[in-house]
Amino acid sequence: MVRFILTKLVMAAMVALTVSIISFGLVYMAGDPAIALAGETATDEEIAVIREQYGFDRPIPVQYLDWLGNAVRGDFGISYYYNMPVSDMIFSRLGTTVTLGLCAISFALLISLPMGVLSAIKPNSLLDRVAVFIAVVGEAIPSFWFGLLLIVLFSINLGWLPASGSDSWQSFIMPTIVLGYYATPALMRLTRAGMIDVLSSDYIRTAKAKGLRPRKVLFKHALRNAVIPVVSLAAVQMGFMLGGSIVTETVFALHGAGFLAWQSISRNDLSTMQALILIFSMFYIVFTFLADVLNAWLDPRLRSG
Amino acid sequence: MSDTQNTVLSIRNLTIDLPEGGDRPHAVENLNLDVKRNEIVCIVGESGSGKSITSFTTMGLLPRVLKPSQGEVLFEGTDVLKLSDRQHSKLRGNRMAMIFQEPMSALNPCYTVGDQIEEVFATHSSMSKSERRARTIKLLDEVHLPEPERIYHSFPHQLSGGQRQRIVIAIALAMDPALLIADEPTTALDVTTQSQILSLFKQLKETHSAGIMFVTHDFDVVAEIADRVVVMQKGLVVEQGTADEVLNRPKHPYTRQLIDAVPRRTREAPPSIEGNEVVMKVVALEKTFHTARTLFAPARTVKAVQDVNLEIRKGETLGIVGESGSGKSTLVRCLIRLTDIDDGAVWIGGKEFSRIPRGQLHDWRKKIQIIFQDPYGSLNPRRTIGDQLVEGPVNFGVPRKVAMQKARELLRIVRMEQDALHRYPNQFSGGQRQRICIARALMVEPEILIADESVSALDVSVQKEVLNLLAEIKEEMGLTMLFITHDLRVAAQVSDNIVVMNKGQIVERGNSDQVFSNPQNEYTKKLLAAMPGQGWEVPDIAALERAGA
Numbered sequence: 001m002v003r004f005i006l007t008k009l010v011m012a013a014m015v016a017l018t019v020s021i022i023s024f025g026l027v028y029m030a031g032d033p034a035i036a037l038a039g040e041t042a043t044d045e046e047i048a049v050i051r052e053q054y055g056f057d058r059p060i061p062v063q064y065l066d067w068l069g070n071a072v073r074g075d076f077g078i079s080y081y082y083n084m085p086v087s088d089m090i091f092s093r094l095g096t097t098v099t100l101g102l103c104a105i106s107f108a109l110l111i112s113l114p115m116g117v118l119s120a121i122k123p124n125s126l127l128d129r130v131a132v133f134i135a136v137v138g139e140a141i142p143s144f145w146f147g148l149l150l151i152v153l154f155s156i157n158l159g160w161l162p163a164s165g166s167d168s169w170q171s172f173i174m175p176t177i178v179l180g181y182y183a184t185p186a187l188m189r190l191t192r193a194g195m196i197d198v199l200s201s202d203y204i205r206t207a208k209a210k211g212l213r214p215r216k217v218l219f220k221h222a223l224r225n226a227v228i229p230v231v232s233l234a235a236v237q238m239g240f241m242l243g244g245s246i247v248t249e250t251v252f253a254l255h256g257a258g259f260l261a262w263q264s265i266s267r268n269d270l271s272t273m274q275a276l277i278l279i280f281s282m283f284y285i286v287f288t289f290l291a292d293v294l295n296a297w298l299d300p301r302l303r304s305g
Numbered sequence: 306m307s308d309t310q311n312t313v314l315s316i317r318n319l320t321i322d323l324p325e326g327g328d329r330p331h332a333v334e335n336l337n338l339d340v341k342r343n344e345i346v347c348i349v350g351e352s353g354s355g356k357s358i359t360s361f362t363t364m365g366l367l368p369r370v371l372k373p374s375q376g377e378v379l380f381e382g383t384d385v386l387k388l389s390d391r392q393h394s395k396l397r398g399n400r401m402a403m404i405f406q407e408p409m410s411a412l413n414p415c416y417t418v419g420d421q422i423e424e425v426f427a428t429h430s431s432m433s434k435s436e437r438r439a440r441t442i443k444l445l446d447e448v449h450l451p452e453p454e455r456i457y458h459s460f461p462h463q464l465s466g467g468q469r470q471r472i473v474i475a476i477a478l479a480m481d482p483a484l485l486i487a488d489e490p491t492t493a494l495d496v497t498t499q500s501q502i503l504s505l506f507k508q509l510k511e512t513h514s515a516g517i518m519f520v521t522h523d524f525d526v527v528a529e530i531a532d533r534v535v536v537m538q539k540g541l542v543v544e545q546g547t548a549d550e551v552l553n554r555p556k557h558p559y560t561r562q563l564i565d566a567v568p569r570r571t572r573e574a575p576p577s578i579e580g581n582e583v584v585m586k587v588v589a590l591e592k593t594f595h596t597a598r599t600l601f602a603p604a605r606t607v608k609a610v611q612d613v614n615l616e617i618r619k620g621e622t623l624g625i626v627g628e629s630g631s632g633k634s635t636l637v638r639c640l641i642r643l644t645d646i647d648d649g650a651v652w653i654g655g656k657e658f659s660r661i662p663r664g665q666l667h668d669w670r671k672k673i674q675i676i677f678q679d680p681y682g683s684l685n686p687r688r689t690i691g692d693q694l695v696e697g698p699v700n701f702g703v704p705r706k707v708a709m710q711k712a713r714e715l716l717r718i719v720r721m722e723q724d725a726l727h728r729y730p731n732q733f734s735g736g737q738r739q740r741i742c743i744a745r746a747l748m749v750e751p752e753i754l755i756a757d758e759s760v761s762a763l764d765v766s767v768q769k770e771v772l773n774l775l776a777e778i779k780e781e782m783g784l785t786m787l788f789i790t791h792d793l794r795v796a797a798q799v800s801d802n803i804v805v806m807n808k809g810q811i812v813e814r815g816n817s818d819q820v821f822s823n824p825q826n827e828y829t830k831k832l833l834a835a836m837p838g839q840g841w842e843v844p845d846i847a848a849l850e851r852a853g854a
Contacts, residue, residue: 206473
């Protein structure tokens with residue numbers, strides 16, 4: 001197991017390095033960054049000044065190593081647009097995004113695991129149909145529309161929850177539901193399918209033949225096997241929620257990192273984009289690593305891989 | 306002890322209904338059978354005969370759609386059909402236990418085998434943790450697993466099929482049950498492992514004084530271990546009696562038919578193929594599998610086929626025999642170039658087949674055709690039989706009409722109705738599908754036909770039918786055949802010559818009678834000695850029928 005974790009760690013580090021090269025390279029793929037920064041009307045002299053000022057005249061590997069070295073220390077340079085340190089901007093907003101992401105994935109798992117399991121125990125039962133209905137609706141409703149409906153009901157009509165902002169824990173309730181509901185259908189379907197598959201397996205029959213009580217068969221023998229693919233999917237969903245919660249953040253005026261990403265893209269703010277891409281990718285890598293370790297703990301066959 | 310006290314299980318007039326729309330109204334009808342202490346009762350029948358349903362009913366593991374509608378299942382005097390699920394589960398794994406067919410999937414991959422055995426003690430006794438562990442280690446030793454301490458901490462995937470089956474047996478034996486139900490426990494195992502497991506059962510019958518209900522389709526296994534035999538057909542018991550009565554003097558026509566299908570120990574001398582031209586020649590064939598070296602694991606190599614030399618003459622049937630992992634399937638894949646070979650050569654009809662460039666291979670493929678093991682998986686479920694039959698010749702430029710004509714002809718040869726052309730694979734039984742697969746292979750008029758475990762998945766009577774069919778077709782069309790099997794008896798019955806493979810090498814070769822009656826190699830001797838039913842001389846059913854018995 002230790003060996004497995006070390007192997008996965010080394011691999012994660014290599015992926016992280018590759019991602020850093022790509023996100024650094026993005027600046028150059030979009031054309032000469034000095035020209036982009038200087039604006040369309042700039043003279044050659046002005047461009048040359050900017051090139052020197054931002055260090056674009058140095059060899060690219062040197063620039064990369066410089067950038068990476070700073071990034072590791074949490075310094076992503078100055079935002080070209082806001083003219084303030086990128087790291088300050090990101091880290092002040094990351095808390096909101098991470099809180100929302102963690103709440104949303106927990107919400108999604110709390111709904112999808114029990115419902116997936118229950119509907120697998122009795123396929124085609126009333127509960128199964130209800131679960132399928134919830135899943136289909138979840139897939140069909142756009143997040144922004146669902147978010148607006150909640151605001152109309154709970155903020156405007158009932159006045160229970162704040163419609164926007166991130167000042168209190170109540171502000172996170174509706175965004176959590178909206179973002180979590182979005183991730184629920186896939187997780188629920190996967191849990192259900194996995195459970196149905198596992199429950200018809202030979203080792204469940206063996207467990208029953210041992211005289212184990214149904215509860216033990218279900219929780220000790222079936223769930224552990226069925227949940228393995230769900231763990232992998234949840235890790236991907238989690239990464240997605242951190243990077244892609246722009247819509248939800250906009251609807252509820254939660255100024256998180258997703259919102260910042262959208263702004264920096266539309267304003268061509270290269271250094272902020274670079275930093276966000278790197279950070280979001282790191283989240284993906286960390287969650288995938290954690291999911292791999294958790295799965296290897298669940299299923300010993302994965303430990304040798 | 307009186308006779309009733311001795312009886313562990315007594316099934317009386319049991320009828321279990323099938324859901325509407327099945328091929329018959331009852332899964333089991335009016336079944337009566339007894340199992341006594343220290344006795345092995347074999348239930349024999351082909352797939353769908355209701356033998357497994359009987360054991361599941363006793364264990365209370367019947368799928369919900371099946372309901373016993375009549376009769377009783379008396380276990381130590383209590384009718385288990387009247388028990389609640391909770392009461393029944395107190396007996397399961399405790400007083401009655403079951404061993405299943407598929408050892409590879411019968412254990413939970415997520416827990417150590419020690420844990421999975423201990424669970425039985427935890428469920429049915431109040432033993433302390435250390436006591437449970439001690440008992441588990443003792444059980445592992447009793448089922449003859451080496452190094453019980455190490456096995457205790459192993460996960461199922463670290464053990465072989467035979468070892469896993471021993472774990473399942475240990476789970477069943479944990480609480481010293483009065484009744485042990487074994488559902489085809491050796492069918493998925495190699496012959497040497499089967500022999501060890503069977504002798505373990507014989508031992509258990511004595512040491513645990515349990516009654517054993519042993520479900521099987523294999524009469525050789527019956528001959529090996531049974532005290533009494535119950536023969537089932539389509540949910541009905543057609544014959545029951547002592548092993549001696551049923552095996553040597555079967556009365557019911559169905560029993561006779563089954564026993565008649567058991568491969569014979571001897572066969573008449575085949576017509577000589579000496580002097581016929583050599584159609585396929587394999588020279589010093591080598592195939593090694595490598596796993597690539599990664600940053601974290603060193604490269605590993607497995608020598609799947611080593612220095613194999615063969616000659617097959619026109620009209621010959623060559624049997625290739627070996628246990629799983631012996632390299633026989635890799636050899637086949639090399640012969641038909643599904644896998645590239647590392648070294649050596651395969652010659653077909655004077656041409657070095659193994660060196661033909663990929664682009665020209667197409668034309669040569671039709672010279673050599675193969676019938677696979679699984680008749681269910683090897684036909685496309687969404688296309689008609691006709692479509693699948695003509696695909697080969699059409700591919701080689703034969704007009705579709707001509708090919709269809711040929712398909713009709715071949716269906717006749719494999720004794721199928723013409724209307725099969727317009728039907729889909731799921732409308733046929735396993736035996737029928739295998740006959741369709743044979744027809745498919747013959748559509749392109751191959752010179753060499755390879756049968757890779759082609760009858761292993763079939764019931765004995767169907768197996769016999771398919772073997773006879775193959776022999777006839779071979780005769781009629783002058784085919785040369787390579788017959789790959791793990792079953793020595795089947796190989797001896799159909800082959801002119803046999804090669805025995807072990808660990809990628811040919812360890813013995815010779816004509817069938819020679820290999821069978823006078824094996825030279827230690828491994829072949831071991832294989833032959835492991836075959837069940839050694840002491841049983843299959844009765845001559847025709848003679849029995851003539852005698853009017």
